[in-house]
Amino acid sequence: MTAAAVLLMSGAVLTGCRKSQVAVAVSATDDTSQFVTLTDVVPDAILEIRYFGTYNFVGTRIDGYEEPTALLTRQAADSLRAVSDDVIKLGYRLKIYDAYRPQKGVDHFMRWGADIPDTLMKTYFYPDLDKKVLFPQEYICERSGHTRGSTLDLTLFDMATEKELDMGGTFDWFGPESHPDFCGNPETGEYTGDNSKSPKGRSITAQQFANRMILRQAMLRHGFKPFDTEWWHFTLKDEPFPDTYFTFPVRQLSNN
Numbered sequence: 275m276t277a278a279a280v281l282l283m284s285g286a287v288l289t290g291c292r293k294s295q296v297a298v299a300v301s302a303t304d305d306t307s308q309f310v311t312l313t314d315v316v317p318d319a320i321l322e323i324r325y326f327g328t329y330n331f332v333g334t335r336i337d338g339y340e341e342p343t344a345l346l347t348r349q350a351a352d353s354l355r356a357v358s359d360d361v362i363k364l365g366y367r368l369k370i371y372d373a374y375r376p377q378k379g380v381d382h383f384m385r386w387g388a389d390i391p392d393t394l395m396k397t398y399f400y401p402d403l404d405k406k407v408l409f410p411q412e413y414i415c416e417r418s419g420h421t422r423g424s425t426l427d428l429t430l431f432d433m434a435t436e437k438e439l440d441m442g443g444t445f446d447w448f449g450p451e452s453h454p455d456f457c458g459n460p461e462t463g464e465y466t467g468d469n470s471k472s473p474k475g476r477s478i479t480a481q482q483f484a485n486r487m488i489l490r491q492a493m494l495r496h497g498f499k500p501f502d503t504e505w506w507h508f509t510l511k512d513e514p515f516p517d518t519y520f521t522f523p524v525r526q527l528s529n530n
Contacts, residue, residue: 425507442482
């Protein structure tokens with residue numbers, strides 16, 4: 275790999291941004307050789323690449339998303355195939371919102387976050403928040419786990435109803451309602467109904483919490499780790515490039 279830059283910070287955009295993280299050297303590269311087009315490995319996956327379209331928290335196509343496809347490292351895609359095979363037996367398919375995200379897309383989020391008057395999609399994704407708090411509360415940062423290629427955002431599609439499984443909240447909702455422990459204990463799978471963290475008293479039902487747990491447990495069984503503020507977000511535990519971020523655009527690969 276040819277490193278285009280070396281930075282001394284690691285964080286995330288909506289994915290693991292933590293001030294307490296220890297700074298590490300992170301190399302940048304545009305090498306695609308260890309990546310695959312996700313649907314080549316997981317043909318049953320449904321794609322709804324939100325950042326290629328306009329229904330996302332920014333409200334426009336995100337830089338670096340040139341085609342409505344999903345890319346992952348080979349290792350992450352192979353593990354996801356096992357997850358897919360698992361949930362199909364339960365009557366579900368995986369639906370992918372985002373996978374590999376180029377640094378250009380992360381930079382787009384940063385510019386949007388700094389443009390305080392731009393609140394086009396506030397009603398849909400962050401109605402309870404003033405946009406000014408998105409940086410201080412670490413919803414937006416200058417590095418994303420997605421750029422390392424082994425992180426993805428997804429939900430379950432119910433083949434019986436031909437609809438997304440009801441998770442009680444939308445992908446990329448900014449708030450405690452998106453936390454895996456909202457209204458329950460994700461470690462035990464117990465529903466508690468505790469919605470005290472919701473600033474507006476929002477809640478989810480026992481069934482919606484259970485649906486989130488179906489996805490979570492399937493991902494954990496096959497080598498992924500969850501993120502503590504987003505029920506839809508998972509990273510391969512043994513990701514092959516923990517100290518590398520990638521810069522190539524999202525489009526079909528020719529090296530599969």
